[in-house]
Amino acid sequence: MSNTPPTPPVHEAAKRRDWPAYFDRMEGKPARDTVLKALKSFGEIDPSNPPLAIDLGCGAGRDAAAMLAAGWKVWAQDGSADGISRAKERPEIKSALQTGRIEIAQSNFQGLQIPKATLVNASFSLPFCPPDHFSALWQQIDAAIEPGGRFSGQIFGDRDDWAIIDDRTHLTRGETLKLFDQYILESFTEEDRPSKHTDEHHKHWHVFHIVAQKRTAPKRGSVS
Numbered sequence: 001m002s003n004t005p006p007t008p009p010v011h012e013a014a015k016r017r018d019w020p021a022y023f024d025r026m027e028g029k030p031a032r033d034t035v036l037k038a039l040k041s042f043g044e045i046d047p048s049n050p051p052l053a054i055d056l057g058c059g060a061g062r063d064a065a066a067m068l069a070a071g072w073k074v075w076a077q078d079g080s081a082d083g084i085s086r087a088k089e090r091p092e093i094k095s096a097l098q099t100g101r102i103e104i105a106q107s108n109f110q111g112l113q114i115p116k117a118t119l120v121n122a123s124f125s126l127p128f129c130p131p132d133h134f135s136a137l138w139q140q141i142d143a144a145i146e147p148g149g150r151f152s153g154q155i156f157g158d159r160d161d162w163a164i165i166d167d168r169t170h171l172t173r174g175e176t177l178k179l180f181d182q183y184i185l186e187s188f189t190e191e192d193r194p195s196k197h198t199d200e201h202h203k204h205w206h207v208f209h210i211v212a213q214k215r216t217a218p219k220r221g222s223v224s
């Protein structure tokens with residue numbers, strides 16, 4: 001019998017913000033369901049005039065690659081230099097860099113300026129924005145999404161075990177829904193469950209998985 005201790009689950013790397021270890025463990029994983037749903041909702045893209053999709057906290061590029069494959073132009077960013085260099089090595093991203101169909105850069109959420117776009121995606125990345133910068137980041141996201149455009153991604157809930165970590169942003173269900181007051185929720189799933197780990201790696205997950213379309217006119221009764 002081997003005495004090698006079992007490898008800790010991948011969420012332990014995310015908890016410590018050990019992004020190279022996280023990307024190692026996630027290598028080969030397909031694009032997230034939320035971004036795939038959002039891309040599908042737009043239907044066929046006019047290849048002569050592709051719309052812009054943004055990937056915030058793109059990591060090693062799994063969602064950005066799917067955006068390119070669906071025919072979109074892409075603007076992607078991440079705070080991790082390691083993530084950006086892995087993303088740039090993906091064949092779809094490598095060739096799109098040569099044709100200028102993707103811009104991908106290392107930058108932090110803090111102080112980020114986001115260009116106008118038809119889709120803004122943030123898969124499992126917004127919880128890592130420090131709480132005192134989240135409101136400015138969300139204002140940027142909301143202002144970037146054009147009417148009829150979509151948001152896809154995750155917000156972590158207040159019952160998640162990581163909600164006690166100082167530099168994380170966790171919102172209640174009510175606070176999360178308020179972000180989307182001027183959106184139509186096309187998919188809103190609340191995951192609120194213990195992990196399957198019964199040892200020290202146990203984690204209670206509380207995650208909102210969201211695909212939402214920005215209204216083309218303000219909702220009745222809303223105050224601007």
Ligand SMILES: C[S@@+](CC[C@H](N)C(=O)[O-])C[C@H]1O[C@@H](n2cnc3c(N)ncnc32)[C@H](O)[C@@H]1O
Pocket residue numbers: 014019022026032056057058059060062077078079080083107108109110122123124125128129130
């Ligand atoms: C859990 S990973 C998700 C990566 C990818 N979106 C995915 O779905 O696999 C979180 C990502 O957020 C990025 N990140 C964390 N804090 C950040 C910050 N303050 N500014 C920019 N990116 C950040 C990390 O570098 C990492 O790539």
